[in-house]
Every structure is written in structure tokens, then in C-alpha cells.
Amino acid sequence: MGYRDVAKIGIGGPVGSGKTALVRRLVPELVDEGYEVGVIANDIMTQEDADVFRESFGDLLPADLVEGVETGACPHTGIREDPSMNLAAIDEFTERHPDLDVVIVESGGDNLAATFNPELADYFLFVISVAEGEDIPRKRGPGVTQADLLVVNKTDLAPYVDADLEVIESDAADVRGDDPFVFTNCKDGTGVDEVLEHVDREVLFA
Amino acid sequence: MTIDSDSFLTALRLSDSFLPVGGYTASYGLEQYVNEGRIGDGDDLRALLAGYLRRVVGPCETVALANAHDASSSDDLDQLLEVDARLHAVTMPSEFRESSTKAGAKLCELLAGTEEDLASVDVRTGLRQKFATRIDAGETPGHYPVVFGVVAQSRGLPRLEACLSHAYSFVTGLLGAAQRLGRFGHTEIQRVLGDLESVVVEICDRHVDDDATAMASFAPLAEIMGMRHERAGRRLFMS
Numbered sequence: 001m002g003y004r005d006v007a008k009i010g011i012g013g014p015v016g017s018g019k020t021a022l023v024r025r026l027v028p029e030l031v032d033e034g035y036e037v038g039v040i041a042n043d044i045m046t047q048e049d050a051d052v053f054r055e056s057f058g059d060l061l062p063a064d065l066v067e068g069v070e071t072g073a074c075p076h077t078g079i080r081e082d083p084s085m086n087l088a089a090i091d092e093f094t095e096r097h098p099d100l101d102v103v104i105v106e107s108g109g110d111n112l113a114a115t116f117n118p119e120l121a122d123y124f125l126f127v128i129s130v131a132e133g134e135d136i137p138r139k140r141g142p143g144v145t146q147a148d149l150l151v152v153n154k155t156d157l158a159p160y161v162d163a164d165l166e167v168i169e170s171d172a173a174d175v176r177g178d179d180p181f182v183f184t185n186c187k188d189g190t191g192v193d194e195v196l197e198h199v200d201r202e203v204l205f206a
Numbered sequence: 207m208t209i210d211s212d213s214f215l216t217a218l219r220l221s222d223s224f225l226p227v228g229g230y231t232a233s234y235g236l237e238q239y240v241n242e243g244r245i246g247d248g249d250d251l252r253a254l255l256a257g258y259l260r261r262v263v264g265p266c267e268t269v270a271l272a273n274a275h276d277a278s279s280s281d282d283l284d285q286l287l288e289v290d291a292r293l294h295a296v297t298m299p300s301e302f303r304e305s306s307t308k309a310g311a312k313l314c315e316l317l318a319g320t321e322e323d324l325a326s327v328d329v330r331t332g333l334r335q336k337f338a339t340r341i342d343a344g345e346t347p348g349h350y351p352v353v354f355g356v357v358a359q360s361r362g363l364p365r366l367e368a369c370l371s372h373a374y375s376f377v378t379g380l381l382g383a384a385q386r387l388g389r390f391g392h393t394e395i396q397r398v399l400g401d402l403e404s405v406v407v408e409i410c411d412r413h414v415d416d417d418a419t420a421m422a423s424f425a426p427l428a429e430i431m432g433m434r435h436e437r438a439g440r441r442l443f444m445s
Contacts, residue, residue: 043442044441045440045441045442046438046439046440046441047436047437047441069231069444070231070441070442070443070444071230071231071442072230072231072232072233072383072386072442072443072444073386073387073442073443074230074231074386077230078230078231081224081226082226082227082228082229082230083226084226084227084228084308084309084312084316085228085231085308085444087312088228088308088311088312
């Protein structure tokens with residue numbers, strides 16, 4: 001068993017866009033569907049942070065299936081040019097849990113140019129927040145255009161930051177062509193089911 | 207010194223930060239020196255890295271690499287395993303061991319997946335493959351300098367040049383880490399690198415012919431920094 005034997009989902013996106021919130025929403029659903037799940041968070045800063053992250057999954061995941069990988073202040077390198085330390089962490093998961101089904105790799109905060117190495121992630125979600133500005137999709141960052149699924153999060157904040165969801169929707173459709181995108185509010189769970197449907201269909205049943 | 211073009215390119219490839227073996231995640235205690243305010247400027251950095259070279263990289267990693275290179279050329283698996291075990295024993299901080307063994311395993315794996323061109327009977331059944339199998343089985347730690355020595359030898363890079371490549375990449379790796387951790391100008395970093403080149407040459411010349419039994423490091427402060435890093439309040443690096 002090794003990293004090639006499990007499904008790997010990459011979750012990237014800018015700092016504060018809601019990557020961790022999405023992970024926390026997805027994990028219980030995947031566990032509920034009967035999958036054994038591992039989670040890797042890049043750029044965990046202290047052991048205390050790692051412990052808090054582990055505790056946030058309560059009894060859902062064994063503590064040794066939640067890992068932090070420090071990427072030496074190079075978050076993009078860790079998921080793109082040189083994913084070796086993330087792959088090493090996945091290898092350790094599979095050694096300890098040979099029945100592992102899926103690993104979620106959450107990147108450190110990215111800029112819009114970040115993409116996942118296809119050898120690290122079979123499926124790549126890029127999470128942006130409406131609070132970062134309604135013009136984010138039309139900047140055509142590689143993360144936004146190349147992700148398998150674009151997640152536009154924090155839709156509840158749109159009225160407070162003068163972001164027009166119709167503009168974001170139109171721009172996202174324009175820059176992504178036929179590739180999907182989903183609006184979410186990970187705080188109350190809106191849209192998470194739709195994300196899960198994509199993940200189920202494109203990764204786990206693929 | 208004469209070196210053929212293929213070997214020269216191997217040296218460049220192995221010492222390039224582009225090599226995807228996770229080098230950018232390792233600071234070998236440097237982050238803790240910064241955390242504790244022990245490095246203020248380029249002079250501090252130069253002195254520290256010269257110490258690493260003279261006390262760790264030279265008498266420890268270079269000796270391991272050179273002896274792994276010898277073991278590879280004489281197809282002596284027992285000697286290779288002995289070198290690996292000895293390097294493990296003299297590398298005190300657990301995070302140093304972890305960074306080194308993870309990078310070693312990844313270098314093995316990387317080459318296994320990319321060297322179809324070299325997939326002759328020699329490589330498939332040879333010492334490198336046997337060593338990789340032992341690493342996979344958890345029977346030997348697979349330290350980076352040891353794997354580096356075997357890879358260099360199997361690709362025709364002479365022993366001294368392999369040691370120089372490794373020591374140089376160690377220095378550039380830590381200088382890169384320093385730049386991300388502190389505030390050092392790119393010109394200043396290049397000046398420090400230039401100053402350290404003579405130390406790289408010095409320590410490789412001094413240790414390239416050492417017997418494996420001479421392998422030892424003496425860098426108590428660096429080792430303490432490496433150990434304190436495990437519980438550091440700020441961690442950007444794995445070591």
C-alpha cells in the first residue's frame with residue numbers, strides 16, 4: 001500500500017477562503033458514506049495547531065489519520081513542484097491504515113496561481129471567497145481555471161462587501177467553460193451537498 | 207579534476223533545489239536559531255553554516271556519502287547498510303533523522319520512476335535496487351547522503367564531486383531557508399554562499415577518504431536547536 005492506492009483530493013485556495021471549513025464539512029459526510037478518510041493540512045505552524053485540528057474531527061477520524069505537513073514557507077511548492085513530503089505523509093497513513101479510501105490534502109494559503117500536482121491530487125478543488133472581491137474569477141488564475149471544481153464560498157457575505165453573485169457566476173462560467181463551479185456557505189452548510197456530489201461522482205465512483 | 211559531461215549534469219541535477227525530494231521543508235535546526243534570535247545578520251549565518259559544514263556535513267554526511275559511494279562501486283550491500291546505520295546513530299535530533307530519511311526514500315522512489323533509460327539488468331537487480339528494497343521494508347533508514355552516494359556512483363559521478371555536490375546543496379538549502387525565515391538580501395546571501403565555497407572544498411577534501419568508522423558529528427548547540435524545534439512555538443519547517 002502506498003499513495004498510489006488511495007484516492008487523493010486536493011483543496012487549495014487563498015488564505016481565509018474557507019478551505020478548512022470545507023474540509024470540516026466534507027469529512028463527516030464522507031465518513032457517513034462509509035469511507036475511511038485521512039486529512040493532511042499543510043503549513044501547520046505548531047504542534048498545538050495540529051492537536052486542535054485533530055480534535056476538531058472528534059471521534060470521526062483516528063488521530064493518526066490527521067497530519068500537518070510543514071512546507072518551509074513554500075506552500076505552492078508543497079502541492080505543485082515538489083509534493084514529496086505530502087506523498088510521504090500519505091504513505092505513512094496507508095502503512096498504518098491499509099483500508100484507507102481517501103485522503104484530503106489541504107494546501108496552505110495560496111495565491112490564484114496555485115494548482116495541485118496531478119500525482120498528488122486525483123481531484124482538485126479551488127476555494128475562493130466572495131469577500132476577496134467579485135473580480136477573482138475573471139483574473140483567470142490557474143487555480144480558478146484549472147481546478148476540477150471551483151468552490152465560491154461565503155456567499156452570505158456578498159451584501160456586506162459589495163460583491164454581486166450574478167457577476168461572479170457569469171465570470172466563473174465564462175472562464176471555466178464547461179467545468180463546474182459551486183456556490184457555498186460552509187458556515188451553515190449551504191452548497192456542501194453539491195460539492196459532495198461532485199466528489200462522489202468524479203473521485204470515489206470514478 | 208576532469209569530469210565528463212554526463213557526470214557534470216548529474217552533479218547539477220542532484221544539487222539543484224529543483225530536485226523534488228522535499229529539501230525546502232528542512233532547516234536542520236536553523237529555524238530554531240531564528241526563533242531564539244540567535245541569527246542577526248549575514249555574518250552570523252556565515253559562521254553558523256561554516257560550523258555545520260565543519261562539524262556535521264564534513265565529518266558525518268560527507269564520510270557517509272563517500273563510503274556509500276565506495277560500497278556502491280564494490281557492490282557491497284553489507285558495507286552500505288553499515289554506513290546507513292552509523293549515520294543514523296550519529297544523527298542526534300530526531301527531526302534531522304526524519305528529514306534525511308524522508309528525502310532519501312523519495313530520491314530512491316523518484317529515480318525508480320524516472321530511470322527507464324538506465325533500467326538495465328544492473329540497475330534492476332543491482333545494489334541500488336537491493337538497498338531500495340531494504341528501505342521500503344523498513345530494514346534500513348535510507349539516509350539522504352547514503353542514497354545520494356549510491357545514486358551518484360551508479361550514474362558515474364566521481365566520489366569527490368559527489369561530496370562537493372551534496373555539501374553545496376546543503377548550504378544552498380539552508381541559505382534558502384534562512385531567506386524565508388529572516389530578512390536577508392539576495393546579494394548578501396550570494397556573498398555568504400561565495401564565502402562558504404572554500405569551506406565546502408575544505409571539508410570535502412578533508413573527509414572524502416575517511417573510513418566509515420570515523421563518522422561522527424560534534425555540534426551540540428545545533429543538535430539542541432534541532433531538538434527544541436520539536437516543541438517550537440513557530441514551525442514553518444519540518445526540522
